[in-house]
Amino acid sequence: MKVKYELVFDRKKEIQKKGKGLVQIQAYLGGARRYFSTRLHLTLKEWDDKKNTAKDPYTARMLREKIGELENFEIHYRATHKKFSLNDFKHFLKSLKPVKKVDTLSFTEFYRQQLAKQPQLAKATIVTQTVTFNTLCLFKKQVEFEDLTYSLLQDFDIFLRKEGKHINTIEKYHRHLRKYINLAILHDLLAEGKNPYRKFKLVTEPTDTIFLLPEQRKRIEMLEFTPEQKELEMARDMFLFSCYTGLRHCDSYALTREKIIFTEDGEDLKYQSIKTGKWDYKLLSLLFDGAPARIIKKYLPQRNNVRIFKGMTSQKVNSLLKIIAVMADVDPKLYFRASRDTFGTTLYMLSGDDKLVQLQLQHSKREQTDKYIHAVQQIQNAALKKIFKQNSSPSNDGGTESGQD
Structure with missing residues (x-):
């Protein structure tokens, strides 16, 4: 059975209150009715009761087209599903809803x-x-x-x-x-x-590893500062602390009182590396005759959540280190990373144990530690060349060669 369609004007009796009535489409099938709004409101003068449509021909044509949309939907739905009920118009109404624009992920x-x-x-x-x-x-x-x-x-x-x-x-x-x-x-x-x-190739260039020899580190240790140079002094001490412990800047900057362990033998440090997530334990009172422990005590705050090296961001400390380098007459390109490299080379000089250096610096690969071994070997080779160059001279006994008659 096919659906019967007809226009219904002012079914809700709105003209008396609003002056206009809504035009709806009635769909009738098997004794059941369903109404669809045309969203068109007309006055009594604009509606033709005899023809049951709008008096204006263009409006009447628009209403016929709306009925045609329902008829076309019914035809296509019956052809696809072999049956049809008024309830199936819900699919038609759903298709009329504006599709919400989905933002494309950038x-x-x-x-x-x-x-x-x-x-x-x-x-x-x-x-x-x-x-x-x-x-x-x-x-x-x-x-x-x-x-x-x-x-x-x-x-x-x-x-x-x-x-x-x-x-x-x-x-x-x-x-x-x-x-x-x-x-x-x-x-x-x-x-x-x-x-x-x-197709795009990445380009790098080799960089020189900057590290301090013991005498250069000593010159930085011996620097004296005025009360107005407190920031320079803290930057120097933070740098030296990492020279003694091998801590990265991010770990040194994150140090607080709660990470310091107080024992009978002195101060120790227990921390979790920010970069690797590994836990480490440093015997501050043992390393370099307790030098890192003395620095910690110098700046140790009373509250647990206050940074020990407060305000010493990477950018700031690296800027101050350029001034310190000039004062101590060391490489003017000095930067904080050199403290960790200084620790690695110094520890290998003292121990000759590459495994110990690897563990202390939390290197996951042996190749990361090799640069310190090569650096120490270069220092030793340079020293040997200097020694033997000074002690060697051309052989000269004053004699001359003579040929036989």
Whole structure:
């Protein structure tokens, strides 16, 4: 049985109150009725009771088209499902609802979401990858997946160079960006063949490891500061503390009173490395005749949650170290990382035990420790060359060679 359609005017008797009545479409099937609004309100003068439609021909045509939409839906539904009821019009009404626009996920949004979904990463790693994300957004506020091209990488590279970034820092930014592009590929958000890093080559340059010899470290230890140079003094002491313990800047900066263990033998340190997540225990009163313990006692706050080296951020301490380097007549390019390298080379000089150095610096790979061994070997070779060059001279006994007659 086919549905019968007809127009119904002012079924809810609204004309008396509002002056206009709603035009509806009545669908009749098997004794049941269902009404559909045309969203059209007309006055009594605009409605033709005899023809049961609007007097205006264009409005009447629009009403016929609305009935036609219902008829077409019924025909197609019957053809597909072989049956039809008034309740099936719910599918028609659902199709009329405006489709909510779903925002397409951009690459930058994907990067931001993935940063929050990697709790296994060390805090320091998350920080550096967040810096890369912020720098990318500074370069281009929103990067779509279709933007990930070789040209984008070139432009990003140029942007970083103009920002004054070192070539190795630029390479680090690219490694982070490449990681999240690879993650997008794993999530089927980007085709593997469209990875722009397939053709873009990362470039680095070798850097010299800066470390202090014992006499150079001694010159820094012997520096004296005025009361107005308290920041310089704290930067010097924080640097020396890491020369004695091998702590990274992030771990030294995070030190608080609650990480210091007070024993009968003196002060010890128990901490969890921010970068590796590994726990470590340092005998501060034993290392370098208790020098790191004396520094800790000098700055130890009363409250547990206060940083021992308060205010000594990486940027600040590295800036102050340039001044300290000039004062102590050491390498003017001195930076905080040199303290850890100084600890590694000094410990190997004293012990000759590469395994001990590896454990103390929490290196997961032996190759990370090898640079300290090579550095010490270079120092020893230079010393040997100097000794034997001074003690050797050309053989000269004053004689001359003569031929036989």
